[in-house]
Amino acid sequence: MNANLTRLVASAQKPSRRIIGLMSGTSLDGLDVALCRCEGHGPATRVQVEQFRTVPYTDAIRQEIRRVFARREVELQHLTLLNAWLGRLHGHLVLDCLAEWNIEPGAVDAIASHGQTVFHAPRHQHGLPDWPDATLQLGDGDHLAVQTGILTISDFRQKHVAAGGQGAPLAVYGDYLIFSQPGEDRLLLNLGGIANFTYLPGSLAAPDVFSTDTGPGNTLLDAFVRMYYPTQEYDEGGALAAQGTVHPALLAQLLAHPFFAEELPKTTGPELFNPDYVRAAQARTATGHLSPLDLLATLTEFSAAGVALAVERAFGAQRPFWAYASGGGMHNPVLMAALQRRLPQCRFATTEALGIAPDAKEAVLFAILANETLAGEPMPIGAGQQRVPAVALGKISFPG
Numbered sequence: 524m525n526a527n528l529t530r531l532v533a534s535a536q537k538p539s540r541r542i543i544g545l546m547s548g549t550s551l552d553g554l555d556v557a558l559c560r561c562e563g564h565g566p567a568t569r570v571q572v573e574q575f576r577t578v579p580y581t582d583a584i585r586q587e588i589r590r591v592f593a594r595r596e597v598e599l600q601h602l603t604l605l606n607a608w609l610g611r612l613h614g615h616l617v618l619d620c621l622a623e624w625n626i627e628p629g630a631v632d633a634i635a636s637h638g639q640t641v642f643h644a645p646r647h648q649h650g651l652p653d654w655p656d657a658t659l660q661l662g663d664g665d666h667l668a669v670q671t672g673i674l675t676i677s678d679f680r681q682k683h684v685a686a687g688g689q690g691a692p693l694a695v696y697g698d699y700l701i702f703s704q705p706g707e708d709r710l711l712l713n714l715g716g717i718a719n720f721t722y723l724p725g726s727l728a729a730p731d732v733f734s735t736d737t738g739p740g741n742t743l744l745d746a747f748v749r750m751y752y753p754t755q756e757y758d759e760g761g762a763l764a765a766q767g768t769v770h771p772a773l774l775a776q777l778l779a780h781p782f783f784a785e786e787l788p789k790t791t792g793p794e795l796f797n798p799d800y801v802r803a804a805q806a807r808t809a810t811g812h813l814s815p816l817d818l819l820a821t822l823t824e825f826s827a828a829g830v831a832l833a834v835e836r837a838f839g840a841q842r843p844f845w846a847y848a849s850g851g852g853m854h855n856p857v858l859m860a861a862l863q864r865r866l867p868q869c870r871f872a873t874t875e876a877l878g879i880a881p882d883a884k885e886a887v888l889f890a891i892l893a894n895e896t897l898a899g900e901p902m903p904i905g906a907g908q909q910r911v912p913a914v915a916l917g918k919i920s921f922p923g
């Protein structure tokens with residue numbers, strides 16, 4: 524047998540594995556690196572986060588990604604170069620983190636790399652009836668594996684699409700394994716660039732588990748903050764939105780897109796929710812004159828409204844939940860207050876209360892996905908209409 528396969532089988536048979544989860548989301552704020560100890564697999568999975576760091580992206584890195592990010596037309600050479608360049612960059616950043624933590628690469632079983640989404644194209648968004656759902660993440664796993672000498676599992680979203688999903692959200696698999704609690708209906712709410720939630724029934728009925736994007740989280744806020752306040756990357760503490768007033772007609776127009784009326788689960792991205800989308804809604808409502816502060820207040824309310832609409836659509840307006848937040852948006856009190864006002868039946872906490880630091884959560888979930896790819900069985904959750912395919916996700920790259 525090939526020596527790589529022998530090592531792979533040995534790793535899959537271990538009672539516990541050390542896996543580095545990597546996530547760089549749509550906000551382009553940096554690479555989240557979570558060193559996890561994953562014990563067991565399936566519902567018996569136990570995860571302990573041994574180390575976590577967000578390595579911030581420099582402006583130069585962000586600029587290179589933005590040349591292709593969510594753009595319908597790009598320079599093909601740049602896209603090609605970026606795939607290898609990001610793979611190497613992520614490999615370097617992993618090695619830097621390991622050196623800082625005093626851990627040898629040989630002490631790590633695997634890297635679970637999400638890669639950088641550069642274009643997300645579910646059918647409802649590209650609108651081309653003869654073409655499938657599709658999504659593209661860059662930062663090829665082979666580069667990470669060779670750079671670090673660590674087995675790498677990457678490109679998790681393609682199998683999801685191939686097996687009938689939209690390529691997202693994937694958090695549902697890990698959420699189900701580590702956050703399900705008998706007797707408590709839970710929502711795991713991630714407020715990243717795009718917002719999404721996973722529903723975990725207290726009955727533990729696997730077929731009912733599902734996950735959906737709800738619309739923008741921070742992506743529009745970030746884009747307009749950068750536009751109006753070039754020295755800032757985001758609305759720190761919601762300080763700007765807090766000084767503005769929500770414009771009801773613009774808010775209604777922003778919510779008029781068919782995305783919000785569509786069946787759950789669904790997925791989206793900045794390909795749809797971008798400044799052009801907002802400008803078009805402003806043109807339709809003659810609100811082009813709105814001050815930056817009022818616009819940010821309206822966009823913050825828009826994000827909260829998207830989440831509330833999806834929750835109501837799925838469960839009605841009455842059903843109580845514990846909602847455990849994660850993602851950068853939970854640091855924005857204006858957004859959190861709007862959510863609480865629109866979902867009075869929910870009680871809010873963060874995943875800290877469940878033992879996982881909210882900023883680390885997505886990176887940890889990819890480590891868990893890789894752990895399942897190595898040692899688990901496909902999970903029978905969200906069967907059928909919920910579009911959560913029961914398949915092992917990710918591609919395996921050997922270091923040699």
Ligand SMILES: Nc1ncnc2c1ncn2[C@@H]1O[C@H](COP(=O)(O)OP(=O)(O)OP(=O)(O)O)[C@@H](O)[C@H]1O
Pocket residue numbers: 547548549550551552713714715716717718740741744745756757758759760761849850851852854855885
């Ligand atoms: N202190 C803060 N106050 C307000 N907003 C914040 C704060 N900290 C982070 N954010 C917001 O969170 C964003 C980063 O969130 P996160 O890292 O969860 O996004 P992501 O993982 O890139 O997104 P996605 O989950 O869509 O892929 C920032 O761009 C900013 O908008």
Ligand SMILES: CC(=O)N[C@H]1[C@@H]2OC[C@@H](O2)[C@@H](O)[C@@H]1O[C@H](C)C(=O)O
Pocket residue numbers: 548549640643658690691692693694695715716717718719736790791792885
């Ligand atoms: C295509 C893509 O990268 N989608 C991301 C993005 O960020 C949030 C939301 O949009 C979610 O659908 C997904 O990420 C998380 C980790 C997921 O798949 O669960």
